[in-house]
Amino acid sequence: MSRFPTTSRRGGAASGYWTIAIAAGMLVLAFSAGCEDGGATRSSGVSSEGKPAADSVPRGSPSEGGNGVIGLSVLTLTNPFFKVIADTMTEEAKKEGYDVIVTSGEFDVARQQNQVKDFIVKRVAAIVLCPCDSRAIGPVIQEANAADIPVFTADIACLAPNAKVVSHIATDNLGGGKQAAKGMIEALGEPGGKVVILDFKQAESCLLRVQGFKEVIERHNAGRETGRVEIVAELPGDGQSDRGFKATEDAMQAHPDIAGIFAINDPCALGARAALEKAGKADGIKIIGFDGQPEGKQAIRDGKIHADPIQFPDRIAVLTVRSIMRHANGEPVEPEQLIPTELYRKKDAESDPALR
Amino acid sequence: MKTPAISRTLSDYGMVLVLVILCAAFSAATWDEQSPRGAAAGEQVAGFVRARVAPPGPIVIVAKRTPEDSDFAGSIAESLRGAGYRIAATVQGDPSELRSALSALVEADDVPAAIACGESPPRGLLSRLDSISPRFADVPVIAPRTYRWPNFLKSDNLLNIANQIAVIAIIAAGMTLVIVTGGIDLSVGSLVAFSSVVAAVLIRDYGGAENASIASMIGCCAASIGACALVGMSTGVLVTLFRNPPRIPPFIVTLSVMLMASGAAYMIAEGQSVNQVPPSFVWLGRGADLGRVPNAVVLMIAIYAAVHVLMTRTSIGRYIYAVGGNAEAARMSGVPVRNVLVLVYSVCGGLAGLGGVVLASQLRSGAPTYGIMYELYVIAAVVVGGTSLSGGEGRVLGTLVGAFIIAVIQNGMNLIGLESYTQKIVLGGIILLAVLLDMMKKRLR
Numbered sequence: 001m002s003r004f005p006t007t008s009r010r011g012g013a014a015s016g017y018w019t020i021a022i023a024a025g026m027l028v029l030a031f032s033a034g035c036e037d038g039g040a041t042r043s044s045g046v047s048s049e050g051k052p053a054a055d056s057v058p059r060g061s062p063s064e065g066g067n068g069v070i071g072l073s074v075l076t077l078t079n080p081f082f083k084v085i086a087d088t089m090t091e092e093a094k095k096e097g098y099d100v101i102v103t104s105g106e107f108d109v110a111r112q113q114n115q116v117k118d119f120i121v122k123r124v125a126a127i128v129l130c131p132c133d134s135r136a137i138g139p140v141i142q143e144a145n146a147a148d149i150p151v152f153t154a155d156i157a158c159l160a161p162n163a164k165v166v167s168h169i170a171t172d173n174l175g176g177g178k179q180a181a182k183g184m185i186e187a188l189g190e191p192g193g194k195v196v197i198l199d200f201k202q203a204e205s206c207l208l209r210v211q212g213f214k215e216v217i218e219r220h221n222a223g224r225e226t227g228r229v230e231i232v233a234e235l236p237g238d239g240q241s242d243r244g245f246k247a248t249e250d251a252m253q254a255h256p257d258i259a260g261i262f263a264i265n266d267p268c269a270l271g272a273r274a275a276l277e278k279a280g281k282a283d284g285i286k287i288i289g290f291d292g293q294p295e296g297k298q299a300i301r302d303g304k305i306h307a308d309p310i311q312f313p314d315r316i317a318v319l320t321v322r323s324i325m326r327h328a329n330g331e332p333v334e335p336e337q338l339i340p341t342e343l344y345r346k347k348d349a350e351s352d353p354a355l356r
Numbered sequence: 357m358k359t360p361a362i363s364r365t366l367s368d369y370g371m372v373l374v375l376v377i378l379c380a381a382f383s384a385a386t387w388d389e390q391s392p393r394g395a396a397a398g399e400q401v402a403g404f405v406r407a408r409v410a411p412p413g414p415i416v417i418v419a420k421r422t423p424e425d426s427d428f429a430g431s432i433a434e435s436l437r438g439a440g441y442r443i444a445a446t447v448q449g450d451p452s453e454l455r456s457a458l459s460a461l462v463e464a465d466d467v468p469a470a471i472a473c474g475e476s477p478p479r480g481l482l483s484r485l486d487s488i489s490p491r492f493a494d495v496p497v498i499a500p501r502t503y504r505w506p507n508f509l510k511s512d513n514l515l516n517i518a519n520q521i522a523v524i525a526i527i528a529a530g531m532t533l534v535i536v537t538g539g540i541d542l543s544v545g546s547l548v549a550f551s552s553v554v555a556a557v558l559i560r561d562y563g564g565a566e567n568a569s570i571a572s573m574i575g576c577c578a579a580s581i582g583a584c585a586l587v588g589m590s591t592g593v594l595v596t597l598f599r600n601p602p603r604i605p606p607f608i609v610t611l612s613v614m615l616m617a618s619g620a621a622y623m624i625a626e627g628q629s630v631n632q633v634p635p636s637f638v639w640l641g642r643g644a645d646l647g648r649v650p651n652a653v654v655l656m657i658a659i660y661a662a663v664h665v666l667m668t669r670t671s672i673g674r675y676i677y678a679v680g681g682n683a684e685a686a687r688m689s690g691v692p693v694r695n696v697l698v699l700v701y702s703v704c705g706g707l708a709g710l711g712g713v714v715l716a717s718q719l720r721s722g723a724p725t726y727g728i729m730y731e732l733y734v735i736a737a738v739v740v741g742g743t744s745l746s747g748g749e750g751r752v753l754g755t756l757v758g759a760f761i762i763a764v765i766q767n768g769m770n771l772i773g774l775e776s777y778t779q780k781i782v783l784g785g786i787i788l789l790a791v792l793l794d795m796m797k798k799r800l801r
Contacts, residue, residue, distance in 0.1 A: 068479050077777070101773040108728050110715055114520045118770040121513040125479060135631045136719040139638060148420035150450075160631075202627055328480035329487065330455025 067097040070324065071119030073112050074130040075156065077104040080293055081313050082130060085154060088317035089128070096325055098125065109133040113140040120147050126324045128152045134159040134204065141165065150327055154320050155313075157204065167333045169320045173205045176309040176341035177212025180288045183307040183343050184213075184260050185220055185229060187286035192227040193259025196251045198237030198244050198268050206239065206264040209290060213262055232258065237268035244271025252279055260286045266296030266308065273304050292344050294354070301349035309341035370793070371742055371757045378761065382768035383506035390505045391476040394424040397500040398431030401472050404498045405432075406439055409470045414444035416461070418482065419474040421448050428474040436472075444468050451481045455488060462489045471495060476502045507771050515648060521763035522652040523548070523718075524730065525756060527711040528737040529663045530704035532755045535738050536667075537680045537700050538747025539595065539606040544708040544734055546617035547584045548727030551712025553621045554580035556630035556722030565632040573637060581709035587613060588705015592698035599694075614731070621724035629723035633716075641717030652714050659707070663752045676700060680747030736783070737762055740790040761786070 070093055074082040082104070090100040101119070105112030109132040119127050120143060127144055131137035131153060138160020144151050145164045153168045184195060197213065200206040214231065221228045232255050235247040244263055248271065251258060261276075263269035269289030276282040282304075289296050292310025299305040316339055323333045349355055392400060405415060417432055419425035425448065433443050444466055447457045461467060467489075473482055476499035485492035507513060527544050534541045558576035559568050568576075594609045643651045667673040675696045678686040687693045711730075716722040741758025743750025765786065769779045 067483065077775070099773075101770075102775055103770060104775075106728075107725060109719060109723070110523070110726060113719065114766070115770055117516050117520065118513075118767060121510060121516055122507055122771060133629050133719075133721070133723060133725070135629050136721045136723060138631075139642065139718070139720050146422065148422050148425070328451055329484070330451035330453075330481045332452060 068099075068125035069122065070098050070100045070126050070128060070321075071103070071116070071122070071124040072100050072128045073103045073105055073115045073119075075104070075132055076106050077102075078106075081155075081291065081311070084313040085130070085317045085320075088314045089321055092318050092321040093324075096321065098321075098324075105132040107132050109136045112137065116140045116144060120144055120149060123147070124149060125328065126150045126152060128154055128320055128324075129158070130154050130156050131158055136160075138163040150324070152320055152323060154316050155205070159204070165335075166327050167323045167335055167337060169316050169323060169337045170339070171205070171311040171316070172338035172340045173208035174212040175338075176290060176311070177209035177214075178216045179212075179309040179341055179343045180209065180262055180290060180307075181213045181216030181220070183288045183309070183345070184217070184262060184286070187288065187306040188229060188259055190227050191259075192229045194230050194232045194255055194257060195260040195262060196248070196255065196258050197231060197234045198247050198261065198263040198272060199234050200237060200239040200264050200268075203239070203264075209264050210234070210262075229260075237263055237271070239265045239268050241267040241271030241274070244268035245275045246271075248272040248275035249279070252276075252281070258285060260288065262288045264290050266291045266293045266299070266305075269305050269308075270295065270299060273299065297344065297349055297352060298355055300344060300346055301352070301355050303346060307343055307345045310344040311341055312339055315339050371740065371754060371761065371790075375757055375761050375764065378764050378768070379508070382508045382764065382771070385768070386507040386509075386771045387504060388507050389476075389502040390507075390510075391474075391502055392500045393474070394427045395431035397474060398428040398433075399435060400500050401428075401474075401498055402432045402435035402439070404501075405436060405441070405470055405472055408496060408498065409441075411440035413441040413469045414466065415441050416444050416458070416468040416471045417446040417473075418454060418471060419446070419448050425474045432472055454481055458485070458488050458492070462491060467491045468495060471497045473497055473499050476500050508768060511648070513767070513771070515650060515653070517760070517763045517767045518653045518656075519650045519718075520767065521759050522650070522656045523711045523715050524733050524737060524762070525656050525759035526659055526714065527704075527708050527730065528734045528741075528755045528759050529659050529752055530700075530707035531734045531738050532741070532743055532750060532752045533663070533667075533676060533700040534606075534704045535680075535735075535743050535745060536676055536747060536750050537697060538683070539697070539701070540610065540735070540745070541588075541591065541701065541704050541708075542607065542610040542731050543587070543591065543613035543617055544704065544711075545727040545730035545732075546614045546621065547587060547705060547708035548712040548715060548730055549621040549722075549724045550587075550617040550624075551580045551584045551709035552716035552722035552726050553625040553630060553724055554583055554722075555713050555716055556633055557624055559634075559637070560630055560632040566634050568634050568637075570636065573634070577713045581706055581713060584709025584712070585702050585706030587617060588708070589698055589702040591705065592701030595701065596694040596697045618724065625722065625724045627724065629721045629725075631721035633720060633722075635720075638717055638720050641714050641719070652718070655710075655714070659710075660752060660756050667752055672696070672699070677748060680749070682748070733762060736787045736790075740787060742790075742793075745791075758790075 072086060072089060074086055077083055077086065086102045090102065093100045103115040105115065112132045116127060117140065127149055129137065129151065134157060137158055141151050141158060141163035150166045153165050155170050157168045157170065158165050197210055199210050217229050217231060233251055235251055237244040237247050248261065261272045263272050266289045269287050272287055273282065276285050286306045289305045289308045292308045296305060296308050300308060319337055319339065323337065327333050415436055417429050419429040429446055429448060433446060436443060444461060445457050447454045478497045478499050482497050485495065531541060531544065555577045558579055559573055563572040563576045591609055591613050594604060595606045597604060639651065641652050645651055646654055667676065675691045678691050679693050679696050683693055712727065715726055737759040738755050739745060740761055741754035743754060765783060766779065769782065
């Protein structure tokens with residue numbers, strides 16, 4: 001019974017000094033990191049080209065960027081897609097004299113909400129979100145609305161009612177799905193065959209891709225007796241390579257004669273490819289992916305994936321920054337702006353300077 | 357070595373000191389230009405206008421669509437009208453509305469003599485008015501004089517911090533009890549998701565969805581908290597299943613419960629977020645009935661007061677410390693060790709459930725993806741607060757301080773603009789240092 005609370009509180013004589021030493025250590029840790037990265041993420045922009053305000057008004061501190069700060073919170077920075085959005089936006093905004101604060105919700109909408117609240121406290125000029133949850137992000141967007149800070153969404157839309165978003169800038173996923181179907185029809189050629197879709201039903205964007213894919217396949221099959229492309233299964237690939245791998249193995253058990261696989265993103269397509277290689281069927285079955293991430297493009301070049309409708313995160317970022325500028329300038333901005341995908345085949349990969 | 361009293365105070369309240377130092381440091385780092393707001397700013401700008409432009413002006417007033425900017429616009433308009441100025445227009449809206457309002461003035465050949473705006477420095481369209489018409493090139497934009505004050509210390513931000521940590525802190529109160537008994541509960545993060553989903557699904561399916569009454573919402577939330585307390589109770593029963601050591605380690609039991617609760621949450625919600633709840637559901641998480649203090653923060657304070665009394669003023673509290681200090685000795689002296697353990701795991705589960713309800717209320721929906729990694733933040737808050745992982749010592753108010761340290765670091769790093777990778781490293785380093793401190797205290801005793 002020696003550790004009742006009354007006795008357990010006693011610290012040794014020197015432990016107080018340890019506390020101080022450790023507190024100092026924490027501060028050094030927090031601020032050495034702060035200095036390193038603060039410099040990188042908040043490098044000040046070009047000063048504004050506008051005429052000076054009233055003489056009685058001191059100018060904004062130069063560290064704040066000439067025109068203000070844009071707060072960005074993406075879904076995750078572990079996906080190169082969002083990394084490209086963040087980097088391109090930072091660069092593009094700098095040209096306009098804005099700084100970008102880059103944060104990431106890492107799939108946790110509660111964390112993303114806190115990041116947005118911190119942006120509101122900072123009274124940023126605009127907020128850009130790739131929501132971690134299309135509906136649960138609603139309340140905090142309403143808070144930004146109440147503070148009269150314009151909110152933009154990139155890639156992932158906000159579906160919450162009453163949350164006002166100035167503009168949503170994203171890939172045309174429906175059109176991309178149609179291109180994927182064209183790629184599939186082209187890959188299978190005259191004989192056609194059985195096709196499996198590896199989908200991700202939780203993501204609106206992936207539902208649209210599958211919808212566009214099916215539309216074109218149905219149109220292709222209409223009135224056709226031979227050479228039909230038949231969708232025999234839609235399995236959850238969850239956009240991850242391990243799930244794509246398992247789903248493909250299951251699909252091959254159920255349909256040993258499949259001719260093609262449409263995976264809704266590159267990691268899932270590569271998982272499917274690994275399963276085909278393991279089963280020794282890699283050469284007979286065509287894969288269509290989606291995204292055009294570097295590993296996907298490399299796989300297209302190596303002939304592992306037939307083709308990808310590729311997205312342009314850099315164009316999304318540039319258009320987002322332009323929309324923020326147009327809005328700040330009082331010019332009209334479309335509520336939804338879609339960027340078309342392009343079908344990327346082996347010959348595109350062979351002439352792609354980014355690959356070797 | 358000074359007097360023992362000083363060093364004892366330091367070791368008892370060392371973490372408070374750390375918190376104060378962190379606050380001071382973040383205040384210094386977020387020292388920034390601030391624009392005055394509200395009616396006072398209106399008076400100030402009216403003074404600047406009188407000094408620069410002779411009546412009758414005319415003057416255009418530009419403000420944002422927030423209540424305090426409405427106060428600004430009202431007070432400046434009143435003050436200028438009183439001094440004989442004419443207000444050509446008051447614009448509160450999007451930049452596009454400002455553009456069309458100013459263009460209309462140019463059309464009507466009524467270019468203002470000055471534009472008064474509520475935010476300093478003037479940005480966006482206000483910094484390039486000549487893009488509307490060259491006639492604006494010489495029109496001064498008059499804004500309030502800025503002052504310097506840390507973003508961190510704004511009252512909005514301080515309330516923000518408290519609100520952001522409320523969920524973690526509420527769960528950490530329960531976790532403190534468990535850790536003081538020498539156990540650990542890894543299931544709390546999953547229970548947050550489970551509870552948010554159960555509450556939202558109950559409201560959707562049985563409470564009347566968007567039209568649910570307040571009573572039915574309270575019932576549904578109580579049911580989901582109760583379900584989590586039951587899960588906690590079964591954890592406690594499993595941990596104490598064997599009367600004598602070796603027992604099943606709580607680490608393993610709660611690891612299994614963590615997986616099961618997370619799976620169950622995905623199953624009940626069918627992998628989607630459930631948002632068919634009435635707008636009034638946000639009262640708990642986002643409302644503020646006591647002045648500007650959010651209800652979630654009031655709840656958090658009430659829970660800490662209750663747990664503090666439980667730990668320091670009741671025999672149950674003494675039992676909890678006794679079990680953590682030496683379970684065998686406690687049993688010999690007649691402490692009902694098994695009941696105490698079942699109780700602390702139930703309380704911990706119930707508080708995790710409450711945390712889930714608060715989070716669901718803040719986000720106005722329940723989803724199985726909530727609470728990712730919360731168990732680690734919660735354990736971190738407890739450990740940083742000075743509770744020993746080997747059990748037997750620790751105070752719940754220390755945990756509150758620990759939770760605030762974590763919240764302040766996260767908030768401060770967001771305000772500075774640190775990216776999230778670095779934030780993780782800093783947070784991990786701080787937890788490590790806190791454990792080191794714990795070890796030093798023991799060794800030097």
